[in-house]
Amino acid sequence: MLAATVRVTGDLDVAEECAQEAYVSALRTWTRDGVPQRPGAWLTTAARNHAVDRSRREVTLRRKLPLLVEPATVDPHDPTDPDRPEAAVPDDRLRLVFTCCHPALAPEARVALTLRLVCGVPTPDVARAFLVPEPTMAARITRAKKKISAARIPYRVPGRAELPERLDSVLTAVHLLFSTGHTAGEGDALVRAELCDRALHLARTLAALLPEQAETRGLLGLLLLTDARRATRTDEQGRLLLLADQDRTRWDQRAVLEGLTVTAGALASGPPGRFTLQAAIAGVHAVAPSLERTDWPRVVHLYDRLLAVWDTPVVALNRAAAVAFADGPAAALPLLDELAGDPRLAGYPYLPATRADLLRRVGDAAGAAESYRRALELTANAAERAFLEQRLAEVGRAAEPAPPDPGEPRDAP
Amino acid sequence: MAKYAILIYEDQAFYANASPEVWGAVLDAHNAFAEQVVELGGSLEAGEALAPTTTATTIKGGGPVTDGPFVETKEAFGGFYVVEARDLDHAVEIARLCPAPGGGVEVRPVMDPTAGPS
Numbered sequence: 001m002l003a004a005t006v007r008v009t010g011d012l013d014v015a016e017e018c019a020q021e022a023y024v025s026a027l028r029t030w031t032r033d034g035v036p037q038r039p040g041a042w043l044t045t046a047a048r049n050h051a052v053d054r055s056r057r058e059v060t061l062r063r064k065l066p067l068l069v070e071p072a073t074v075d076p077h078d079p080t081d082p083d084r085p086e087a088a089v090p091d092d093r094l095r096l097v098f099t100c101c102h103p104a105l106a107p108e109a110r111v112a113l114t115l116r117l118v119c120g121v122p123t124p125d126v127a128r129a130f131l132v133p134e135p136t137m138a139a140r141i142t143r144a145k146k147k148i149s150a151a152r153i154p155y156r157v158p159g160r161a162e163l164p165e166r167l168d169s170v171l172t173a174v175h176l177l178f179s180t181g182h183t184a185g186e187g188d189a190l191v192r193a194e195l196c197d198r199a200l201h202l203a204r205t206l207a208a209l210l211p212e213q214a215e216t217r218g219l220l221g222l223l224l225l226t227d228a229r230r231a232t233r234t235d236e237q238g239r240l241l242l243l244a245d246q247d248r249t250r251w252d253q254r255a256v257l258e259g260l261t262v263t264a265g266a267l268a269s270g271p272p273g274r275f276t277l278q279a280a281i282a283g284v285h286a287v288a289p290s291l292e293r294t295d296w297p298r299v300v301h302l303y304d305r306l307l308a309v310w311d312t313p314v315v316a317l318n319r320a321a322a323v324a325f326a327d328g329p330a331a332a333l334p335l336l337d338e339l340a341g342d343p344r345l346a347g348y349p350y351l352p353a354t355r356a357d358l359l360r361r362v363g364d365a366a367g368a369a370e371s372y373r374r375a376l377e378l379t380a381n382a383a384e385r386a387f388l389e390q391r392l393a394e395v396g397r398a399a400e401p402a403p404p405d406p407g408e409p410r411d412a413p
Numbered sequence: 414m415a416k417y418a419i420l421i422y423e424d425q426a427f428y429a430n431a432s433p434e435v436w437g438a439v440l441d442a443h444n445a446f447a448e449q450v451v452e453l454g455g456s457l458e459a460g461e462a463l464a465p466t467t468t469a470t471t472i473k474g475g476g477p478v479t480d481g482p483f484v485e486t487k488e489a490f491g492g493f494y495v496v497e498a499r500d501l502d503h504a505v506e507i508a509r510l511c512p513a514p515g516g517g518v519e520v521r522p523v524m525d526p527t528a529g530p531s
Contacts, residue, residue, distance in 0.1 A: 104501055151522045152415050154500040162502070 001040065002117060003092035005047045012117060012145050015047075022047035093118065094209050095155050097202070101170040102153045109144040110173045111180070116141055119198045129180060129195055163213065171219045171275055174202045178223050182230075196227055207262070214269035217262050218276030224259030225282035228252040240387040244291045256286045274310040277302055296326035313342045314350075321354050329358040349378035353388065360395050368395045414497045416458060416523035417504040419511050422488040425465050427515025442512035446494075455498045455507050462492035488516040495523065 001022075005015040022044075100113035112130065115121040121129075127137035147153065158166040181195025203220040210216045232246040263279040266272065272280070281302045288294035303319035317339055324332035336355050345351050356371030372392040379385050428436070443462075450457045466482040466489045473479070482489060494511065498504035501520070508520045 102501075104505075150524075151520075152500040154502050158502065 001044045001047055002120065003096040004044050012148065016117075091157070091209070093205065094157050097170055097206070098157055098166060099148060099153055099155050101166075101173045102148075103166065103169045104151065104153055105144050105147060106140075107173070107176070109140055110169065111176050112137060112141055113144050114173055114202070115177065115195075115198065118202065121198070129192065163210075164215075167210070167213055167215065170206065171215055174199050174206070175219060175222070175275070177202070178226075182226065193230070196223075196230065199223060200227060214266040215273040215275050217266035217269075218273060218279050221259045221263030221266060221279035222275050222282055224255045224262065225279060225286050228255035228259060228286060234383055237386075238383055239390075240381075240383040242387070243285065248290070251286065259283065260286065272305070272309075274306060277306040277309065281306070291325075294325065296322055300326045313339055313345045314348070317345065317348075317351060317354060324358055324361075329361040333358055333362070347378055349375045349384070352378070356391070356395075360391070365395045414456075414499060415504075417496055417498055417501075417508075418521045418523055419494040419496060419504075419508045420490060420519040420521060421492045421494075421511065421513050422486075422517060422519065423491050423513055423515035424488050425467075425491070425515075428465070439512055439514060442514075446511055449510050450494075450496055450507055453503070453507055453510075455496050455503065458495040458497060460492070460494035463490070465489075465491075491516075 002015055096118050097114060100117055101110045105113070108130070112126050115126045115129065116123060123138050123141060124134050126141070127134040130137065132140075157163075178196055178199035181192040181197075181199065200220075200223050203216070203223050207216040207220040228251045229243075229246060231252070232248075232250045233241055235241055259279070260283050263276065263283050266276040267280060281299055284295050284299050284302070299322040300319065303315065303322055306315050307319065316335070320332045320335035320339065323335060333355075336351070336358065339345055339351060340355075352371045352374035356368045356375060359365075359368035359371060369392055372388055372395065376385060376388050376392065379388060431439070447457055447460075469480075469482040471479050471481060471483050473483070496504065496507055498507055501522075504520050508518050511518050
């Protein structure tokens with residue numbers, strides 16, 4: 001609805017106000033006449049009417065309005081042609097996503113703007129999601145909107161030549177949105193369901209609107225396969241459960257099946273990108289009957305391919321965790337030693353946590369305890385802290401061997 | 414169409430050490446750029462190259478005159494173009510072709526002072 005209104009107003013702020021006015025008039029009209037058959041369409045029409053009224057009233061101010069809407073260069077083969085009426089609404093939404101995730105905006109602003117403008121999440125909730133004070137988030141969003149208008153960031157889906165590069169910025173924002181909901185940086189709720197749901201919805205929309213871009217399906221597959229485990233990631237006390245300890249029978253089998261289907265389609269579409277490869281890794285975990293009976297050589301192979309397209313220290317760390325299962329913890333420890341020197345991983349809690357787990361499994365209780373303490377210093381999430389403290393107590397007692405740590409794929413930056 | 418400034422920042426050592434051939438190639442690239450802007454559907458409104466920062470003189474806050482540039486940086490502001498482009502994507506498309514072998518460029522919208530501060 002906001003996207004459709006932006007096309008009339010050409011201005012995000014005005015469109016938001018018109019959308020709010022539409023809700024107010026809906027409350028008034030619907031309490032009097034009942035809810036219409038298609039409330040969504042009613043609201044969009046109302047918001048557009050408000051927008052048209054406003055632009056008539058403010059015709060003398062039009063010159064000052066930031067011009068977001070540019071006439072698209074006409075391409076008769078363009079499936080996103082705005083003149084195709086059936087494509088109008090989702091196409092508007094897609095344009096809005098590309099505007100909000102433009103690489104000329106700061107990455108944290110892209111995710112915040114997408115939540116605020118594409119998903120309609122109120123600013124205080126966006127601020128809570130990213131654990132920043134509301135005025136900070138309001139200022140961040142305002143600054144980004146001002147840049148959109150002052151620098152004339154276009155409101156359109158990029159052309160074919162630019163699309164892969166620009167789409168990556170969109171997919172990254174949606175993935176970050178999901179990760180923020182999936183594992184909160186701090187606080188008590190490990191899973192913030194609403195953010196995950198928003199991200200899934202956006203990934204679905206992108207995959208439906210740009211199916212020829214395989215990475216849209218790769219991202220959807222990744223989110224579905226990760227989200228299928230949502231209910232089993234914490235126990236009744238809200239404590240983190242690693243892959244080894246999760247009740248696999250409670251994984252959402254419908255989401256797993258859909259995720260596998262979508263991922264298979266993406267893999268069949270040519271050389272896979274980073275989201276498709278991460279989805280493939282999540283898929284191997286999703287079909288494994290247990291941690292031990294996971295196809296670890298295949299996981300390592302997929303990480304090798306992932307490193308080839310996306311060489312980051314976090315991917316290398318996850319690969320090392322997989323090597324520990326394929327070839328034993330002793331084979332993986334030297335890989336971690338190499339990564340310990342990477343300044344990009346300084347302060348990354350999963351490095352000492354993985355090291356602690358490998359040392360525990362090779363029987364070095366003292367070394368493991370030291371690494372668990374280091375990981376605890378770096379972890380703010382309460383559920384993850386509780387898990388690490390429990391493990392530290394176990395190696396401290398040098399008690400009976402605990403079940404192994406899975407090296408669950410982490411969301412990489 | 415809107416006006417954008419393309420600000421060129423480069424390491425001055427690149428030019429201080431450049432051979433006459435390199436210098437000639439950079440000049441040719443700038444001449445070619447002027448044509449490419451038009452081919453891409455933009456237009457070139459202005460453009461100047463600046464002498465090195467060793468020739469700069471600074472006056473801060475109307476106070477005393479000092480030797481050197483306003484800000485000391487490794488990659489110094491060395492020249493600019495003003496182009497007309499449809500939007501930021503178009504301006505970036507143009508700016509990508511702007512020669513800056515010793516550094517890079519920054520794209521900034523030119524402000525309309527009559528519209529008030531943005």
